[in-house]
Amino acid sequence: MAYTAVITGATKGIGRAITQLFASKGFHLAITARTEKDLQSLAAELRKTYPTIEVIAKTTDLSERAQLTAFMELVNNSWPQVDVLINNAGIFLQGELLNEAESHLDQMMQVNLHAPYHLCRGFIPKMQAAGKGHVFNICSVASKKVFPGSGAYATTKFALLGFTKALRQELLASPIKVTAVLPGATWTASWEGATIPEERLMPPSDIAQAIWDVWQLSPRTVVEELVLRPQAGDL
Numbered sequence: 600m601a602y603t604a605v606i607t608g609a610t611k612g613i614g615r616a617i618t619q620l621f622a623s624k625g626f627h628l629a630i631t632a633r634t635e636k637d638l639q640s641l642a643a644e645l646r647k648t649y650p651t652i653e654v655i656a657k658t659t660d661l662s663e664r665a666q667l668t669a670f671m672e673l674v675n676n677s678w679p680q681v682d683v684l685i686n687n688a689g690i691f692l693q694g695e696l697l698n699e700a701e702s703h704l705d706q707m708m709q710v711n712l713h714a715p716y717h718l719c720r721g722f723i724p725k726m727q728a729a730g731k732g733h734v735f736n737i738c739s740v741a742s743k744k745v746f747p748g749s750g751a752y753a754t755t756k757f758a759l760l761g762f763t764k765a766l767r768q769e770l771l772a773s774p775i776k777v778t779a780v781l782p783g784a785t786w787t788a789s790w791e792g793a794t795i796p797e798e799r800l801m802p803p804s805d806i807a808q809a810i811w812d813v814w815q816l817s818p819r820t821v822v823e824e825l826v827l828r829p830q831a832g833d834l
């Protein structure tokens with residue numbers, strides 16, 4: 600069987616670039632996002648361009664536990680192995696901790712931290728049984744530095760980096776690799792409406808390429824943290 604990858608938030612931005620690159624390399628893909636139309640049109644495009652790959656596309660709101668579990672069960676029942684899990688889906692709600700809607704932190708925690716936690720618990724046992732696997736958690740430069748107007752987001756991304764480090768520590772004695780990816784400003788839908796020129800930000804294809812390069816290293820080496828920034832630095 601070809602290699603398999605599970606990619607969340609596959610329809611836009613960084614997730615879409617990763618999906619397209621892994622599809623072009625012949626991976627079978629399990630992809631998810633909330634918007635049915637976007638997900639099915641991406642799945643159709645992938646099946647047409649890469650007729651040999653299998654695409655599992657299931658609309659899922661990862662903040663809903665029952666939906667997340669249904670997606671996981673579908674993948675686990677369809678495939679004997681999961682080689683790569685890319686926890687990419689994430690949301691950013693601007694605000695200040697003391698003034699924003701109280702729900703901000705919970706909403707972002709569910710997608711940015713709880714979903715990767717549950718997906719890791721659902722897929723890593725399969726990797727352990729196969730004796731191989733690689734988890735990429737898409738954190739952020741905001742996992743290490745707090746930017747103005749993003750206190751709750753930074754809280755969730757610091758937590759995701761902490762979770763990733765703890766997972767790496769627990770899997771040290773196993774062949775399963777764990778990589779925290781920390782991108783800086785990347786040109787995606789999240790930046791729509793901003794007055795900054797596209798050229799100032801990183802293209803999502805560069806994040807995808809870096810993940811691919813890390814995946815290709817020998818079983819003897821893991822990249823624990825991959826930090827990427829625009830050439831001119833943070834915004």
Ligand SMILES: NC(=O)c1ccc[n+]([C@@H]2O[C@H](COP(=O)([O-])OP(=O)(O)OC[C@H]3O[C@@H](n4cnc5c(N)ncnc54)[C@H](OP(=O)(O)O)[C@@H]3O)[C@@H](O)[C@H]2O)c1
Pocket residue numbers: 607608609610611612613614631632633634635637659660661662687688689690691710737738739740781782783784785786787788789
């Ligand atoms: N862009 C940046 O500058 C930047 C910088 C650092 C880190 N990051 C991180 O990189 C990741 C991707 O960012 P991006 O800018 O590419 O995001 P994006 O363009 O906003 O795309 C987000 C993707 O996640 C899906 N998604 C959102 N909420 C979801 C949910 N509850 N359940 C399932 N899918 C959901 C979206 O589809 P639907 O809306 O249809 O659900 C979409 O496919 C995020 O974790 C983000 O925090 C981004």
